[in-house]
Amino acid sequence: MEAPAVRLSGITRRFGAVRAVDDLDLTIETGAVVALLGPNGAGKSTTISIMLGLVPPGTGTVALFGEPAADAVRAGRVAAMLQDAGFVPGATVRDVVELARALYPRPLGTDRILATAGVTDFANRRVDRLSAGETQRARFAFALAGDPRLLVLDEPTTAMDVAARQQFWTAIRAYAADGHTVLFSTHQLHEADDVADRIVVLAAGRIVADGPPARIRAMAGVGTSARLDTAFLALTTDGPDTDGPDTKTIETEH
Numbered sequence: 001m002e003a004p005a006v007r008l009s010g011i012t013r014r015f016g017a018v019r020a021v022d023d024l025d026l027t028i029e030t031g032a033v034v035a036l037l038g039p040n041g042a043g044k045s046t047t048i049s050i051m052l053g054l055v056p057p058g059t060g061t062v063a064l065f066g067e068p069a070a071d072a073v074r075a076g077r078v079a080a081m082l083q084d085a086g087f088v089p090g091a092t093v094r095d096v097v098e099l100a101r102a103l104y105p106r107p108l109g110t111d112r113i114l115a116t117a118g119v120t121d122f123a124n125r126r127v128d129r130l131s132a133g134e135t136q137r138a139r140f141a142f143a144l145a146g147d148p149r150l151l152v153l154d155e156p157t158t159a160m161d162v163a164a165r166q167q168f169w170t171a172i173r174a175y176a177a178d179g180h181t182v183l184f185s186t187h188q189l190h191e192a193d194d195v196a197d198r199i200v201v202l203a204a205g206r207i208v209a210d211g212p213p214a215r216i217r218a219m220a221g222v223g224t225s226a227r228l229d230t231a232f233l234a235l236t237t238d239g240p241d242t243d244g245p246d247t248k249t250i251e252t253e254h
């Protein structure tokens, strides 16, 4: 049987007194499109950093496609679009894409990368002269270069304008339709509703709900036509009879 794209087992990570990730188990099968949601400080970025081998977990294990994260990243099976990723100042977008292509054994063609990420029009512009939304698109181009099987996206559409967002999600849908795996975090819950086939909700470092969008609503006790925001608030805000977020993990169809 094929190893899952992601398997996090018993992950805990503290920063001083803060338990950023608290005994987290998460398995993502290949081909899934998963949204990671949670309030500010819920542990999304820390979970993603641990998943990519950028931050060591205090306890627990990480496997990507059945191998250590560093090996999967080095082999180009996994790529990420991170909020604070910087580029070499003075390089152009095209230079950055060519640099990324040179790192991997089976890169996509340059023109395809530029077009998919929506950066063709400013491919010859220096990366340190891009707007915030253009920088996000350049990060997307960089992540696509090695044709990774798993794309990890931390708040990818931050600062993108409406047209750029639409182009971005169209590209992600096409990428997923080819059997690739996508994990993204976002505060734009409609993006999760529109694009993800599974939503994982984190609160205080723990998974409080996990399932397709319809089941997230059902678990939150809101109607099928309710906004996902309503379900999210119900799941991540402590009720009067709880000490903290309950774990409401449910079976998914993957």
Ligand SMILES: Nc1ncnc2c1ncn2[C@@H]1O[C@H](COP(=O)(O)OP(=O)(O)OP(=O)(O)O)[C@@H](O)[C@H]1O
Residues within 6 Å of the ligand: 015, 018, 019, 020, 038, 039, 040, 041, 042, 043, 044, 045, 046, 047
């Ligand atoms: N390097 C660090 N040093 C100290 N505390 C940290 C560090 N990184 C994260 N934290 C803390 O861990 C908790 C989880 O942070 P994290 O960035 O993972 O949350 P998040 O869900 O991504 O939040 P946001 O939606 O605001 O981006 C927060 O309380 C944060 O302050």
